[in-house]
Amino acid sequence: LLLMMGLTGLGSLVRYIPYPVMLGFTSGIAVVIAASQLQMFFGIDLGDEQLPGSFVGKIRMLFAHIESTNRYAFILALSSVALIYATEKWSNRKIPGSLVAVVGGTILVAVFGIPVDTIGQPLGKEPVSLALGFPVFGLPSFDVAKIELIVSAAITIALLGAIESLLSAVVADEMINTKHHSNTELIAQGVANIITPCFGGIPSTGAIARTATNVRSGGRTPVAGIVHAMVLLLIVLCFGKYAAMIPMPVLAGVLMTVAIRMSQGSLLIKMLRAPKSDVTVLWITLLLTVFLDLTIAIPAGMILAAFLFMYRMETLFTMGNITHRLYQSDENFNAEDSVCIRFEREKSDIPDGVQAFDVCGPFFFGTAGKFQATIDDQAIPVLILRMKHVPVMDATGLNALEDLILRAKSGNTTILFSNLQAQPMKVIQRFGLVEQIGERNIHRSLEGAIIHAADLVKMINDEDFTVSASSEEMPNVFLPPSS
Numbered sequence: 515l516l517l518m519m520g521l522t523g524l525g526s527l528v529r530y531i532p533y534p535v536m537l538g539f540t541s542g543i544a545v546v547i548a549a550s551q552l553q554m555f556f557g558i559d560l561g562d563e564q565l566p567g568s569f570v571g572k573i574r575m576l577f578a579h580i581e582s583t584n585r586y587a588f589i590l591a592l593s594s595v596a597l598i599y600a601t602e603k604w605s606n607r608k609i610p611g612s613l614v615a616v617v618g619g620t621i622l623v624a625v626f627g628i629p630v631d632t633i634g635q636p637l638g639k640e641p642v643s644l645a646l647g648f649p650v651f652g653l654p655s656f657d658v659a660k661i662e663l664i665v666s667a668a669i670t671i672a673l674l675g676a677i678e679s680l681l682s683a684v685v686a687d688e689m690i691n692t693k694h695h696s697n698t699e700l701i702a703q704g705v706a707n708i709i710t711p712c713f714g715g716i717p718s719t720g721a722i723a724r725t726a727t728n729v730r731s732g733g734r735t736p737v738a739g740i741v742h743a744m745v746l747l748l749i750v751l752c753f754g755k756y757a758a759m760i761p762m763p764v765l766a767g768v769l770m771t772v773a774i775r776m777s778q779g780s781l782l783i784k785m786l787r788a789p790k791s792d793v794t795v796l797w798i799t800l801l802l803t804v805f806l807d808l809t810i811a812i813p814a815g816m817i818l819a820a821f822l823f824m825y826r827m828e829t830l831f832t833m834g835n836i837t838h839r840l841y842q843s844d845e846n847f848n849a850e851d852s853v854c855i856r857f858e859r860e861k862s863d864i865p866d867g868v869q870a871f872d873v874c875g876p877f878f879f880g881t882a883g884k885f886q887a888t889i890d891d892q893a894i895p896v897l898i899l900r901m902k903h904v905p906v907m908d909a910t911g912l913n914a915l916e917d918l919i920l921r922a923k924s925g926n927t928t929i930l931f932s933n934l935q936a937q938p939m940k941v942i943q944r945f946g947l948v949e950q951i952g953e954r955n956i957h958r959s960l961e962g963a964i965i966h967a968a969d970l971v972k973m974i975n976d977e978d979f980t981v982s983a984s985s986e987e988m989p990n991v992f993l994p995p996s997s
Contacts (some may be wrong), residue, residue, distance in 0.1 A: 520697045541803075636762075675717060
């Protein structure tokens with residue numbers, strides 16, 4: 515599934531995640547990481563109880579056991595944070611502070627026997643075995659009867675893996691101003707997840723905490739990932755007994771530093787000056803990430819951002835009667851009265867019985883209602899729709915136009931179109947509306963539409979033709995080319 519996502523280009527969709535959603539998610543993950551380290555940071559003893567997965571559950575349980583705080587663990591964790599910042603400031607980030615903190619903290623605990631949890635020896639408990647079990651290659655067994663049972667879980671895990679890996683990459687991009695290749699990421703992850711089950715492995719994904727730690731420690735290229743894997747292998751093979759001595763409060767201090775930097779507090783404060791809608795999206799995404807889960811936070815943030823985007827597009831869509839401005843002389847024309855983008859006024863006069871409307875903005879399902887509301891109360895022989903500032907049109911916009919054309923025919927109103935852009939003209943042709951509109955009623959310029967409208971009104975006044983008949987018989991040299 516991951517491989518298919520990468521090969522079909524679905525990974526590129528990550529670039530459509532709005533910045534407020536990204537910032538809210540990243541800051542929310544920082545809070546989650548910090549909350550997950552509070553127990554070891556303060557050395558709180560939970561006894562035989564397990565720390566819950568939910569944020570509220572964690573905080574509630576930690577407060578219930580706050581009296582068991584280990585002051586040595588707290589001082590060690592706090593010292594680790596201070597050492598990380600001091601080392602990076604002194605060395606201008608050339609020496610990774612987290613490495614100095616881990617090595618220094620491990621030596622300190624080993625030499626002085628400070629009573630804190632370590633990786634291999636939690637306080638008051640049996641040592642944890644770090645024995646290496648070499649994986650054996652074997653193809654997984656396939657059971658057709660279980661396909662239906664596992665397919666939904668497989669899709670869920672694949673989506674989770676894709677989202678978390680791509681968001682890890684986006685977080686790294688934000689931190690060091692780079693651009694990752696989303697589809698390559700998914701292809702590589704897909705290949706890895708096809709191979710690892712053959713050695714007893716479980717589905718793997720990108721890790722945001724370790725990615726951020728890597729970036730903050732100076733990692734910039736794929737070599738960092740290779741070194742990371744080699745170091746882990748060497749630790750397990752050769753230095754397991756030393757790795758078991760690493761104090762948990764020191765690791766908690768390292769991850770707490772990562773969380774502080776990931777939270778991007780200065781950006782959160784700066785974003786408070788952004789539009790209120792963006793601030794709302796940011797905080798909703800952040801809170802959902804913290805209190806629920808990223809699989810809920812990201813879709814919810816995207817949906818909310820999409821609705822706000824459609825609302826903004828709807829506010830940009832304007833439609834106004836420009837007839838009175840086209841009547842005015844050059845001396846009296848006021849450009850400030852223009853509806854939508856100011857345009858160069860055409861010179862032709864509009865005869866009585868003709869109304870011209872300027873349509874501006876994307877003509878899609880979010881704006882079709884406004885279009886219909888503006889046109890509904892118009893009862894005129896000839897209606898000109900100037901579409902110069904309509905860049906795109908969707909099926910709902912086409913439906914609104916078709917409805918207008920049908921009502922116009924029943925009411926003996928001729929509709930003329932002018933200045934259609936390439937995309938709207940293309941979809942009108944494919945939708946079959948050109949035949950309903952009449953090729954003679956589509957013009958390249960507003961001036962051409964006005965000349966045609968004047969001829970139609972003259973025919974009406976002469977009572978030689980009905981409006982509907984004349985619109986089909988008038989020659990037209992202004993039809994845009996089909997391309």
